[in-house]
Structure formats: structure tokens, C-alpha cells
Amino acid sequence: MSDSTAPQWHSPGRFEALGPAFFTYLQPTPVPAPHWVATSASTALWMGLSTEWLASDEALQVLSGNVVADGSKPLATVYSGHQFGHWAGQLGDGRAILLGETSQGFEVQLKGAGRTPYSRMGDGRAVLRSSIREFLCSEAMAALGIPTTRALALTGSPLPVAREAMETAAVVTRVAQSFVRFGHFEHFAARDMQPELKALADLVIDQHYPECRLATSLAGNAYANFLQAVSERTARLLAQWQAVGFCHGVMNTDNMSILGLTIDYGPFQFLDAFDPGHICNHSDNQGRYAFNRQPQVAYWNLYCLGQALLPLIGNEELTIAALESYKSVFPAAYATQMLRKLGLRDDAPGTAPGEGRFAQIVNPLLQILADNKVDYTIFFTRLTEAVSHTQGSEIDFEPLRDIILDRATFDAWSLTYSEHLAQVDKEQAADLMQKSNPRYVLRNHLGETVIRAARNGDFAPVQQMLAVLQAPYDSHPDHHAWAGFPPDWASSIEISCSS
Known part of the structure; x- marks a missing residue:
């Protein structure tokens, strides 16, 4: 693609080829006087898209929903799901419109481009406030190495939108290899539409999990292996969320990506003071999606996905077995992430539970951070600097002691930590920490x-x-x-x- 060309749309796209039971064709609803708020050159380059086109008035009009580009056939998809633990029935893209699939295989979606048949009582719009948060966090997560949908552009308009108060409209251009959610499978399973359920599963497996066709595990059942693969991707994603202190806020099954991506940035938050029970969503009255509950909620959501796939797997025991690896993959991945933040590698194979570095160092540290309400990101930034600037064998923990009330307990922990750190190369440990502990998160x-x-x-x-x-x-x-x-x-x- 030359520097002056617009995206080339592949038509029909893979999802579009599934047929009319899966979506509704519709046009985005134009907004008055659209203007740029921000663009991401990084996402454009990741897509193989021209940054020159991204800066053009044509791009502004297309990405605001005012013009439909040649070859694009916009549509909104239908899905169902569990919301806050309860079956919500049919949902769907209430304010997201899929422009199509680029020739490079990326799906491009406008969020906030107007009503769809699935908007229910909504207006199909997004406001500037939340759109800025989604745009920035999508790109922040990508830079942290956490799987996520990306944000190509953000446009605004003076169009008034009513929320708690009157706000102005905005449109986020979201990009992913696929926007298929757990809820897509739940929709067709709940309606006993097994041909459609199978067609969707076959599409996702063939495009994103082809190894599941060849796997001999789980009795060689491709659909069971697919469920296991999704479970393991989700487990690794949750480990990264917990390690960086990210709260999603609305982990409904319709907000869970079949590719293990972070999707649908609503009431998210990065922790300030470390509080395992922190609830970032003011609407979450029961605390279902509190920070420390996220790993368990992810498994619950996977169980719902397993129920939806059961007609294809054909065996309940096999379905349950496909979910089992989540219980080992998540804690192992989380331990790896947390030990990296401390400049340490994984425990030796065969280490008994409760005896490894995670039990000796990470768990006591997290208790200290919680008891003392220590700022999560700043603690690890200061620890990284302390290890990186160490001359000789003694680490200067004073900048960390300054932000902890119970210094005696922290001093005891720091002695244990220093003993473990003495067993590894200090320069390698510092390098590992510098790559694992961000200074900047979207607070x-x-x-x-x-x-x-x-x-x-x-x-x-x-x-x-x-x-x-x-x-x-x-x-x-x-x-x-x-x-x-x-x-x-x-x-x-x-x-x-x-x-």
C-alpha cells in the first residue's frame, strides 16, 4: 500500500460471509461538523495503513461515519450475554458499526456512529469523555504488551448527547483481528441455532485457532480444544491485568473477546493505592467486578462459553476438562508476571506450592501494599530505580520506606527479597524490572x-x-x-x- 492510499476493504468480510442471521446491514448516522480529537500513527502502521490518508479530510469523514468508503458494507452484529451474572438475552452492537475488513485482515469498527437494531433504548452515540478514555487506554494497553483492541482515531462533534448531563458526541475507530465475543456464541446456543453456532465456531477456529483442528488432546475434539485455547488465552490476559493493576469494571460475557483481547473500555481504572477489593465501576453495587474477583469472574464467563459450545463438543465431561487448564495457567502466568516485576525468574520446576519465590516474596509484599495502602505503580517504579542504581550489594530501600507506614514489616520483607536478588545477576534483574514496571499508566x-x-x-x-x-x-x-x-x-x- 502506498503512502497516499486509503484502506482497501475485503468484501465480503469473513464475518459478513456467515449470513444475515449474524448481523444487519446499516449506514452510520452522520454527525455535524466533525473534527479530529486524536489519531494513532502507531495503530496505522500496525495495520499497514497510510498515515498520510489518516490525516486527510476523507479519513475524517469516513471515521466519523459521515461517508461510507468504496467497498465498505457497514453492519452491526447480534449477540447475547450474561450481565452482572444474570442472563440478559439478546444484546448486540448497540452503538458499534463494523465498517468491514481490510485487505490485511483487520476489522474496523466505529463506536458511537448512531443507532442500530440492537441499541434497545440507547441512542447509539458515545460521548467525548468516555471516548477519550477508550482511545487512550486501548493504546496504553498495547504499549504495555497486553492483548487489546486498538484505537486508530478519535473524532468529535458539537452534536449534543444526553447522559447524566448534556455532553458532546465522539466516535472512536476501533481495530482488531476479530470483534467476536463470548456472547456471540451464547446467542445462537440459547436459541438452539446449532448450524449457525457451528458456522461461527468453524470460522473462528479456521481463522484464529487452526491448531485446534490438528490437536490430539481432549479426544481430538476440535471444539473442545478451541475452548481450551480460549481459556488459556484468557488466563494469560487476566494475569497481565492483575500484574499491572488494571480493573476492567464490566466483565460481562458480552465484553469478553474470543481472542483473549481486552475489549470494551468503559468504567476501567488502574489502581492508585493498592486495594485488592477495589471496585472501579460506580454502577457495580454488589462488587461483582472488584479487582481481586476478576480472575474468578473470567473463569465463570468461560464456563458460560463452555455451556454455549457444549452442543458442538457433544460431551459434558470433555467440556469441563477443556476449562481445567485455566486453573493452572492463570496462577503460573500471574506468578511469572509478578516475579518479573521484582527482577526474578520463575521458580524451578517441581517447586512445591507455598515454598517458591511467589509464596515467599510476592504474597507478603502484596499484603504489605494492601495494609499500607501503597501506590501500586509508584512502589514498583521506586523499587526498579533502587535495584537499577545499586552500587555493590546493598540496595537503598529508603525511597520505598518513605511511602510505607509499617516499616518494620517492610524491612523484614526487604531482607528476604535481597537474599533472593543476590542469587541473580543484578544487571539482568534491573533490565527485567525496567521492562516490567511502567512509570506511566492511564490513571x-x-x-x-x-x-x-x-x-x-x-x-x-x-x-x-x-x-x-x-x-x-x-x-x-x-x-x-x-x-x-x-x-x-x-x-x-x-x-x-x-x-
Whole structure:
């Protein structure tokens, strides 16, 4: 693709080829006076898309939903799902419209481009506030190495949108290899539409999990192996969320990606003070999606997916067996992630549970952080600096002691940690920590700061924040304050499902 060409649409796309039971064709609803808020050159390059086109007025109109590009056949997909643990019935793309699939195999979706047949009582719009958060967090997660949908562009419009108060409209361009969710499978299983269920499963397996056709495990059952593969991808994703302190906020089955991607950024939050029971979603009255419950909720959602796939697998015991590996993959992946944050490698094979480094170092540390309400990101940043700047064998823990009240307990932990660190190469440990502990994450108050500027017509901070979040391990001396403690007013920010 040359630097001046627009995306080339593959028609019919793979999902479109499934047939009319899966979607409805429709046109995006135009917005008045669209304007750029931000674009991601990184996503454009990842897609093999021209950054020159991305800066054009044609792109502005297409990515605002005002013009349908040649070859694009927009559609909205239908799915169902469990929301907050209860069966919600038919859902679907209520404000997301799939423009199609590029010739490179990426699906491109507009979020906030108007009503669809699945909008129910909604208006099909997204507001500037939540769209900025989704745009920035999608790209921040990608830079952290966490599987995610990407954000290509964000456009705004003066079109008024009613939420708790009147806000203005925005459209996020989202990109992924597939937007298929657990809920897509639940939809057809609940309606006993087995030919459609099989067609969907075959499409996803052939395009994204072809190894499941050849696997001899689980009695050579391709659908059982598919469920196991999804379970293991989801387990690794959850391990990364927990290690970086990310709260999703709305882990409904319709918000779970079949590819193990982070999808649907609504009331998310990165932890400030470490609180295992933190609830980031103001709408989550029961705390179902609290931070420390996320791994268990993911397994519950996978169990729902297993129930949906049971007609294809054909054996309940095999279906349950396909979910079992989640219980070993998640804790192993989480232990790996957490030990890397401390500059350490995995325990030796065969280490008994409760005797390895995770039990000796990570669990006691997390208890200290929780008991002392220590800022999660800043703690690991300071620990990384302490190890990196060590001269000789003694580590200067004083900058860490400064942010911990119970210093005696921390001092005892630091002695144990130092003993383990003495067994590895210090330079390698420091390098591992520098690659595992971001200085910058999209804290709520940072998002709120750029949202306030954007509401006043200043979009430069969005692009500046994007540049920092796309290099989260670097120093960024001009934006050092963004790596600091949250201000007192940050605790009053309430994030809900309303967007």
C-alpha cells in the first residue's frame, strides 16, 4: 500500500460471509461538523495503513461515519450475554458499526456512529469523555504488551448527547483481528441455532485457532480444544491485568473477546493505592467486578462459553476438562508476571506450592501494599530505580520506606527479597524490572485532566498523553508529574457504565 492510499476493504468480510442471521446491514448516522480529537500513527502502521490518508479530510469523514468508503458494507452484529451474572438475552452492537475488513485482515469498527437494531433504548452515540478514555487506554494497553483492541482515531462533534448531563458526541475507530465475543456464541446456543453456532465456531477456529483442528488432546475434539485455547488465552490476559493493576469494571460475557483481547473500555481504572477489593465501576453495587474477583469472574464467563459450545463438543465431561487448564495457567502466568516485576525468574520446576519465590516474596509484599495502602505503580517504579542504581550489594530501600507506614514489616520483607536478588545477576534483574514496571499508566485523574481540556476545545493534551502512554517505561522528563501521586481530588472521580 502506498503512502497516499486509503484502506482497501475485503468484501465480503469473513464475518459478513456467515449470513444475515449474524448481523444487519446499516449506514452510520452522520454527525455535524466533525473534527479530529486524536489519531494513532502507531495503530496505522500496525495495520499497514497510510498515515498520510489518516490525516486527510476523507479519513475524517469516513471515521466519523459521515461517508461510507468504496467497498465498505457497514453492519452491526447480534449477540447475547450474561450481565452482572444474570442472563440478559439478546444484546448486540448497540452503538458499534463494523465498517468491514481490510485487505490485511483487520476489522474496523466505529463506536458511537448512531443507532442500530440492537441499541434497545440507547441512542447509539458515545460521548467525548468516555471516548477519550477508550482511545487512550486501548493504546496504553498495547504499549504495555497486553492483548487489546486498538484505537486508530478519535473524532468529535458539537452534536449534543444526553447522559447524566448534556455532553458532546465522539466516535472512536476501533481495530482488531476479530470483534467476536463470548456472547456471540451464547446467542445462537440459547436459541438452539446449532448450524449457525457451528458456522461461527468453524470460522473462528479456521481463522484464529487452526491448531485446534490438528490437536490430539481432549479426544481430538476440535471444539473442545478451541475452548481450551480460549481459556488459556484468557488466563494469560487476566494475569497481565492483575500484574499491572488494571480493573476492567464490566466483565460481562458480552465484553469478553474470543481472542483473549481486552475489549470494551468503559468504567476501567488502574489502581492508585493498592486495594485488592477495589471496585472501579460506580454502577457495580454488589462488587461483582472488584479487582481481586476478576480472575474468578473470567473463569465463570468461560464456563458460560463452555455451556454455549457444549452442543458442538457433544460431551459434558470433555467440556469441563477443556476449562481445567485455566486453573493452572492463570496462577503460573500471574506468578511469572509478578516475579518479573521484582527482577526474578520463575521458580524451578517441581517447586512445591507455598515454598517458591511467589509464596515467599510476592504474597507478603502484596499484603504489605494492601495494609499500607501503597501506590501500586509508584512502589514498583521506586523499587526498579533502587535495584537499577545499586552500587555493590546493598540496595537503598529508603525511597520505598518513605511511602510505607509499617516499616518494620517492610524491612523484614526487604531482607528476604535481597537474599533472593543476590542469587541473580543484578544487571539482568534491573533490565527485567525496567521492562516490567511502567512509570506511566492511564490513571483516572490523568484521563480527567485531558478530558477537561478537550471539553474546552484543547485537544493537544490528548495527543501528548498518547505519546507518553505509548512509551510507558521511559522517563519523559517534560511530563514527570504524570508519574506522580494522584491529587486528593482523584478519589472523588466516579466512573460508571454511562458513556
